[in-house]
Amino acid sequence: MKSLMKRVFAAAAAIATVFGLAATTVATANAADNATLTVSTADAKFAGKTVNAYKMFSATVSGDGKAVSYTLTDEWKPFFEKSVGLTGVTSENVNDKANDYVSNLQGDALVAFATKASNWAQTTANNIAAGATATVSADASSGNYTATFAGLDYGYYVVAVPGATLANTSGQYATLVSVDSTNVNANIKGSLPTVDKKVQVNGNGADTADAKIGDTLTFTLTSTIPDMSAYDTYTFNFKDTLSKGLTYGDITSVTVEGVDAPLVKDTDYTVTTTPAAAGNTLLTVGMTDFKNKQQTNAGKKITVTYTATLNENAVVGGAGNVNSATIQYSNDPSSTGTGESEPDKVRVFTYGFTVDKYTGDNYNDAATRLAGAEFTLTARGDTSAIKFVQVNAGSATEDAVYRVAKAGETAGTTTTITTPANGKVVFQGLKNGEYTLTETKAPAGYNKLASAIGVKVNGQNDGTDTTNATVTITYNNNNGSNYDQTASNGVIPVQNKSGAILPGTGGMGTIAFTVIGVLVIALGVAWTLKRKNA
Known part of the structure; x- marks a missing residue:
């Protein structure tokens, strides 16, 4: 006890941290026990959680507030006698031994003690009653989440959130706090499970x-x-x-x-x-x-x-x-x-784009759309065309829709994508990357594209909130690597030109028609001269 008294009057030990036990002394006067303890955290996960305060030591405070004496509560005596592992503890000296032990804790040893004390307090078999209970709520003035215990007796408390069974980012598990003035503040320790x-x-x-x-x-x-x-x-x-x-x-x-x-x-x-x-x-x-x-x-x-x-x-x-x-x-x-x-x-x-098949000099709403054009789509570098499943055949007013076939899916799959009456086909279910769009068959009366079209899909997103992805579809008309055109709203216009009737060699041909024309003219001239000389 004599060594304990020396520590009380040592200045360094008299001012304890919020985690340590203040040095003990005999109080010269008692202050009224009507303290308020406010515990807080910046972690929103604690909102609505219950916080329990367990009184390990009761306390009296001197009139000038400079000295505090602590007395171990009866329900916590078994903790020090059996769980902490103190030597030489008897029912007569457990109070002094407990005071002496806690006063000397610091650093990792204090953190470990807080963990053990919190678990002891919350273990049902130990019958430790919470001295007070509060609920964490948002504090608009500070932006933190706080729980307030009002009307507390002075004492040394273990403050724990049931379920907060993990150390926080600072390695702290539970709060130890000396309530020895009318208003005391502390931080909530520990962390809740997360994934x-x-x-x-x-x-x-x-x-x-x-x-x-x-x-x-x-x-x-x-x-x-x-x-x-x-x-x-x-x-x-x-x-x-x-x-x-x-x-x-x-x-x-x-x-x-x-x-x-x-x-x-x-x-x-x-x-x-x-x-x-x-x-x-x-x-x-x-x-x-x-x-x-x-x-x-x-x-x-x-x-x-x-x-x-x-x-x-x-x-x-x-x-x-x-x-x-x-x-x-x-x-x-x-x-x-x-x-x-x-x-x-x-x-x-997953992303997609639309092909709009038309003919005419101008690409606009009035342009004639073409049905019956057939396409394949191949990932750049692959030799096999992507398999699709037709979701909607399309019509004069509806787009045809094709989605990528699932792995192993065979029924109803095709590599040939055909434009409907409105000329529009939607390709769905693609990942980011480069693709080759090849017209394999032109509509009747129109010339097939001379080269394939290169298409690049570039979708961007900003994480796990609910905002939509930003998708940019660029393309070229020679299947090159320079995607110099941007598809407005993801729509790629593909033009077909009508085919001209080419000359053949199987009939009379243009030479025969020319000869006949010359003969007709010659006969006409001869007839005119004959009438003039008559």
């Missing part, structure tokens, strides 16, 4: 990708294994909503950072797919016996990798095909309740 979703592009994770219909894409869902010490059992599920334009394929792996062997399906996790609203599909990867199997890996990354195929229902252009994932997790050690993380989204885009 990071990516689509793989050239071996790297991205928030967006472009693909053609039929392409198979690889997605990853990454989260962090929480500290589940306060829980008897722990729910931890990856939940991923695939838009109707994506067909789920298979889970290719579930891995834990630093662990060589991947987790095993139906042993370590289960996979279910169920229909969801608007034709979407809900994929759930549920962890089995998660606490017992993964508590030792708390703080490590866990990653689910799966495949999905862009299908015939894919949105072309626009806001893309949205894929949204969350983590469902246990959020209260005292119940079976669960929370759900903020969703993380990726978008897969």
Whole structure:
């Protein structure tokens, strides 16, 4: 106790940090216990969450506010006797031992103590009652999210958010705060489970990708294994909503950072797919016996990798095909309740363009449109034309629509695209890249194009919000690499000229007609001269 008193009057120890326990002394006077504790965070994920304050030590404050004495509460004595691992602790000296222990904590040791104390407080079997409870709400004046505890007794508190079972970016897990004045402020510590979703592009994770219909894409869902010490059992599920334009394929792996062997399906996790609203599909990867199997890996990354195929229902252009994932997790050690993380989204885009077949000197609305022109479309560098499925045959008032065939799709597929009466054909389901558009047959009475047309599709998007992609279609008329013309609204005008009737050698030909003409003229001249001489 004598060494403890010396620390009290040492200036450096008398002013403790918000995480440390202030030095103890015998109070010369008691202040009224009517304190307000405000805890805050800039993290919007905490909005609406419950915050609990557990009083570990009660406190009295001297009249001048310069000295504080702390007394360990009875319910926290077992924590120091059994959990902290103090030596020589008896029921008679536990208060002094606890004071002495906490006063000397700093750095990583203090962070570790906060973690242990928070888990102890939240473990139902320990019967630690929260001294006060508050709810986090937005604070318009500061822009932060705050929870306020009013009318608190003076004391040393463990402040924890049930479900916040991860260290934050600073490595902090829970808040330790000495409430020894009428108004005290502290920061909320710890972090809630989150998920990071990516689509793989050239071996790297991205928030967006472009693909053609039929392409198979690889997605990853990454989260962090929480500290589940306060829980008897722990729910931890990856939940991923695939838009109707994506067909789920298979889970290719579930891995834990630093662990060589991947987790095993139906042993370590289960996979279910169920229909969801608007034709979407809900994929759930549920962890089995998660606490017992993964508590030792708390703080490590866990990653689910799966495949999905862009299908015939894919949105072309626009806001893309949205894929949204969350983590469902246990959020209260005292119940079976669960929370759900903020969703993380990726978008897969596919694009298209339109061919407008016409004849005449001017390309405008009055120009004559041509039916019956036939085209193929080939990716630059490929030798085989792309297979399409006709979605709409078109008419005098409707465009024909063809979408890229899915992998393995054979029924109703064609490589020949034919213009309808209105002359317009829409090509859908293409990824970014260069293509060759070849006219293989001209409409009856018109000349086929002398060369193929080079087309470049360049779609750009700005991430995972709901804005539409910007698609630029450029082209040339000689299938070169210089795309010097831009398709207005994605429409490429393709002109056909009517064919001239060419001379042949199988009939009398023009020579015969010339001879006959000369003879007729000669006879006419002879007849005129004869009449004149008569």
